Amino acid sequence: GGEVTGDVLHLTDRRQTFTFTGIALRPVLSLNRSFSAPVNIAFTQTPADLAHIARHDTDLFSRWQALTDLAIPNLTKAARDAREGHDVTCDPALIEALLEAAGDDTLEPAFRAQVLALPSEADIGRELGGNNDPEAIHTGRTAVLKLIGDAGVELFKRLFTEMKAEGAYSPDAEAAGRRALKSAALTYLAYAENSPQRAAEAFSAADNMTELSQALTLLAHRFPEASETTGALASFLTRFDANPLVIDKWFSLQATMPGEDALARVKALIDHPRYNAGNPNRVRALVGMYAFSNPTGFNRRDGEGYRFLAGQILEIDPKNPQLAARILTSMRSWRSLEPTRADQARDA
Known part of the structure; x- marks a missing residue:
């Protein structure tokens, strides 16, 4: 087999075999932990394995990567389904893993907010590789956001309330993380409730540019024709x-x-x-x-x-x-x- 030094495997040949002993259960591999190697590995993991890593890995980067790897095939499928006129669906394993991470109060709010940020439309387009229909990508991703929002609406209501700042604005990392998670919850609530009211109220109540611009962006991008959006844009310009x-x-x-x-x-x-x-x-x-x-x-x-x-x-x-x-x-x-x-x- 290949050379092993401590807990380091030396990959020196095109093909190598490493044999592990004393393992009672089927292992789930967690690769490139702590973003240790800027490389792409041709390695396919099942949705069940990715969900397991997302729930249990002690390395937060690996948890985030597993959720991203779980999200990408769902989002590319959503784009294809939207393009072909089919109903968009989402693997329950992804929704459950996302909501579990978002609701885990032992994790820092900043990490939970990052987990809830699905891959962008540009990311989906790159993954599809070609023959891309931007409208279908947008429609599919929007539908997935709504499915997640609908499934986690009560959680997102709780997070939106709990992450509100107490006292004066603070630029420190902890406060910034709470604002990010609050904004993520607000985004999913906008999709679940399909109403601009909560975002408009958040815009009016914001005492810092971060929350002000996030609420305004949500209004403009999700509810472009709403009177609340028109009013908020005018207010922002005047202010x-x-x-x-x-x-x-x-x-x-x-x-x-x-x-x-x-x-x-x-x-x-x-x-x-x-x-x-x-x-x-x-x-x-x-x-x-x-x-x-x-x-x-x-x-x-x-x-x-x-x-x-x-x-x-x-x-x-x-x-x-x-x-x-x-x-x-x-x-x-x-x-x-x-x-x-x-x-x-x-x-x-």
Whole structure:
């Protein structure tokens, strides 16, 4: 067999065998513990094994990785099901493992919040590998979020209440972790309750930018047409009108609102009095965020998002070629799109 020094296995050949003795039960392997090796291992684990690691591993990175590895196939399947018009489902093992970790009060709130952050739409697209439909990816992921929210609604209500800060705002790690878990609970409640009321109340009650912007983002992305969202966006602009960096956030938040109306919204914001095409930060906040961080709004099937970007690049390039080049890198992944969108992107 291979060489062993203490508890280190030396992998020196293309094929090696290590034999362990004295093990009474079938083992479940926990690899790359503590993020010990930045490598990808071709190793398939069953959902049951991943759920076991997620529940019992003493290494928190391994627990998080197991949950991520459990989530990815569910999310890719959800995207395929949404694309084919099927009902989206989710493996109960994933939902149970997520809710168990989220409800484990022995774990730090920051870790529990990280556990609840499902892989992004970009992560799902990379995992699918090609022929991607951004709308189906978004629809599938949204459906999974709702399934988790529905299953854990009582837990998320408890966490949202328990994680509220007592006393003055604190920037320390513990308080930041509690805010993160509270925000995660609020997100799932928005999907479960399908109402903007709780997020609007959180926006009104927030005494710090973290919770204020998280509540506003949730309102804008989950309930774009709600009167609560319109009011919150107007309030945010009025409150921070004199702070350019915060106004950049206001533009970015709206540039990333998903759906068919995204392009019209971005075009309207270009005509907003606070938009300045000569300010690189403002251009990045609106045009850049639309192209980089709005998969459904930018990757329109009719190609209008790509043509809009091409026009913007032609305007930006003479004034700031570095900025134009940076924003144009948002088109790097066009070959991974399904044929209709890929053709539109190439022709733009």
